[in-house]
Amino acid sequence: MGDKVKEFFQKSMTFLTEVKVELGKVTWPSQGELQDSTVAVFVTVVFFSIFIFVFDWVLSRLLDFIF
Secondary structure: OHHHHHHHHHHHHHHHHHHHHHHHHOOOOOHHHHHHHHHHHHHHHHHHHHHHHHHHHHHHHHHHHHO
């Protein structure tokens, strides 16, 4: 039982060490890049929300007219 616990903690420490090494390889965005990406996502969400709303409204009116 004690060997399994030791092995678990040893594997956990190895995993966390590898995670730290991999995170060191990551290229993190600058604050400006992050803000630009956030604005782009926000504009895209707003655009598609309006598009889907208009499409749904037109389709609804069309079906009301047909039926």
